[in-house]
Amino acid sequence: MKNQNWNTQNLHNTRLLAIWTFAWVASMALATFGPTFIWQENMPLTLLAIAINAAFGVAMILANIRHIKGLDEMQRKIQLEAMGIALGVGVVGGLSYTLLDTTNVISGDAEISFLVILIGLTYLGATIIGQMRYR
Amino acid sequence: MKNRLKVLRAERDLTQADLADALAVSRQTINAIEKGKFDPSLPLAFKISRLFNLPIEAIFQDDDAV
Numbered sequence: 047m048k049n050q051n052w053n054t055q056n057l058h059n060t061r062l063l064a065i066w067t068f069a070w071v072a073s074m075a076l077a078t079f080g081p082t083f084i085w086q087e088n089m090p091l092t093l094l095a096i097a098i099n100a101a102f103g104v105a106m107i108l109a110n111i112r113h114i115k116g117l118d119e120m121q122r123k124i125q126l127e128a129m130g131i132a133l134g135v136g137v138v139g140g141l142s143y144t145l146l147d148t149t150n151v152i153s154g155d156a157e158i159s160f161l162v163i164l165i166g167l168t169y170l171g172a173t174i175i176g177q178m179r180y181r
Numbered sequence: 182m183k184n185r186l187k188v189l190r191a192e193r194d195l196t197q198a199d200l201a202d203a204l205a206v207s208r209q210t211i212n213a214i215e216k217g218k219f220d221p222s223l224p225l226a227f228k229i230s231r232l233f234n235l236p237i238e239a240i241f242q243d244d245d246a247v
Contacts, residue, residue, distance in 0.1 A: 120206070179218070180218050180219055
């Protein structure tokens with residue numbers, strides 16, 4: 047019974063995290079493409095879309111905290127290790143990438159989106175490896 | 182750290198899921214503890230000890246203990 051509650055709560059926390067993540071991504075797309083394709087550079091609407099995106103981002107962070115707090119100690123350890131690896135790769139990779147830009151080794155500007163993708167993929171990979179390690 | 186969790190569980194005819202239920206952790210965590218891949222925290226070890234009505238040292242043994 048105890049664990050049924052624990053499992054149910056865990057599932058609820060995961061669903062909440064998925065919903066807020068989707069809302070954040072969707073609002074990001076709206077704030078990015080809305081000014082050009084929907085409301086023709088209307089500044090108040092653009093500011094509103096950015097504010098909504100930031101608010102959804104905060105809600106996503108809170109949902110993530112809640113999700114992690116609801117995990118058991120081994121799952122939290124896997125998450126902590128994955129986050130540590132993702133942060134390390136993000137800082138080192140991000141700074142190297144910036145150096146490539148500032149020293150003009152790469153032709154274009156360094157884009158933050160590449161860094162986000164790198165951190166995301168590293169976190170995903172590290173979580174999968176962590177799950178396999180404790181299997 | 183070695184442990185007798187699997188033996189104690191089998192003696193009481195409990196599945197990993199049953200034990201996970203009683204301890205409010207995932208079945209994967211019970212499996213990892215049994216295989217010695219994950220050492221539980223002191224609060225979880227006490228919980229296990231209370232569940233089996235045994236002292237902690239009767240369940241968990243330090244690898245370095247002489």
